[in-house]
Amino acid sequence: MRNWNWRGMRAVIAKDLAQVKQNTMVWLPMIILPVILQVLMPLGMILAPQLAGEAAVDMGEIEPLLKMLPASLVAGMEEFSPEALWVVLSSSYLFAPFFLIVPIMVSSILAADSIVGEKERKTMEGLLYTPLTDSELYVAKALVAVIPALSISLGSFILYTLVVNIAGYPVVGRIFFPTAIWWPLVFWLAPAVSVAGLGVTVLISSKAKTFMQAQQLGGVLVLPIVGWMVAQSAGVFFMGQSLMILVGLFVWAMGLWLIWIGARTLSRSNLISRI
């Protein structure tokens, strides 16, 4: 058996990313989304009570969230004013689900462009006639989606850390972020959801004819995150570290299973018959 054609795979990744750079419809959402979710929204949330004055934060609004938090977490927060408490709780817990939207959307957009885009631009056939094996082609296409998704989500995390600490400092009085749940969120759950996003998009891509169609169908991916967001805001449940690791495990398993199924769907013979 011959060795993997890593040079060829790198060429596919570089070529796909070069094409992304030239397609505003693809790269623009990947910039706008983190800016809105990781900069503008948290800034608004942190600064609004400060700008509105003392009475802006009502303890009644924070209490449902406080009740859900484990006692160990609440214990350290007794010293905080209601405003500081709002900043810490909202940036640490209420905003956590938002963070997952970036990796899931980036991996889904890039996978759709990389796979359906080849069909749409009528370049798939030329690619299938290259010596790259089905596995090499599939792994290269997967990496095109996952590497930028993880890089952008890491960048977003760094940006978010700076934004909330800087904007929250006048109220909290110290560097308070990242809190403990963010480590498994960034390094365990975010990679899992980007892999799951890739897996779902691969399955969609085998049927979709255009990038737009694949992206629209891929929109369903954010629904579980919206569900988590709503449930947490309504005080239904709180995802602590242990639960996050468990959920991550489930999402990893599901993502890898979807990718395994996708590998069969995106075989050469299937792809060529759908051109």
Add this chain to the structure above:
Amino acid sequence: MDPIIVTEKLSKRFGDNWAVRDLSLSVPRGQVFGFLGPNGAGKTTTVRLLNGILEPTEGTARVMALDPALSGSDIRLRTGVLTENPSLYEALTARENLRFFGEVYGVGQMLLESRIDELLQRFGLLERADEKTGAYSRGMKQRLAIARALLHEPDILFLDEPTAGLDPAAARAVVDMVQGLSRDQGHTIFMCTHNLVEAERLCDLVGVIHRGRLRALGSPADLARQLWHNLTLEIDLHGPPSDTVRNSILNVRGVEDLRIDEHLAIVQVSDADVTPVVVREVVSAGGQVYAVRTREHGLEDVYFALEHEEVDAGQEGSVNA
């Protein structure tokens, strides 16, 4: 000559339809093989089967002694394919397109750059090498796609309708290129086409495929000989032939038919030996012969005769030379 492509009852079915059925052929190394047939005849499916893109439903194939179903990647490393659609990345420049494919095919980095320049020069694209290919004309795209197929110096070049959609000048340029590749560089070329003039000009061997089945295989001249055992003579006379001349022709043993078209006598004879006898009899009968020509049956005649035969007979038969 040592065959580079051999298929044995190669078949591919999609649902209930057989795209290719019982295809058995052998293509010698270094020859230009023309695969003729109308759209949807099974030509492209055959190319895909031979490159390991599709797996056969039945039958076997050997390309450079490798089985495409098992060693598709190794075969594709040594074949270059011009697909019907040029399959170029239009957001990339010509040079970037070639560099990408060169890397995928494993062409050494140092060699790659010089090879790209050489091909761009050869195909008249060097001056516009750094323009995005989206701005190229159809003819330029086709030339670049051929350059891409040659980048890794393949043993076999598959050309799927290389002149489809091109204007006559661009089509002529592509045909000249293909001729050069075969004559000067000894490439084996497997060319799918429904352009009979082009095939006649370029191909050493042709296969005619219709509804997935191979109807004929051989050189254009062999196929004509198989289909038409008699010869057609055109005798150029000084004015319409007299009855005496007509009768003198019809009385020659071996003459099968005579038609008169003004001053032209079109005579069907059983073989070439009858020709001098016919000419002698015409002259003896007082006819003035200006010229005698033997009309060859071209590939176009072969193709339409086969198609006609199929429609008439409604049965399956094949001609093999």
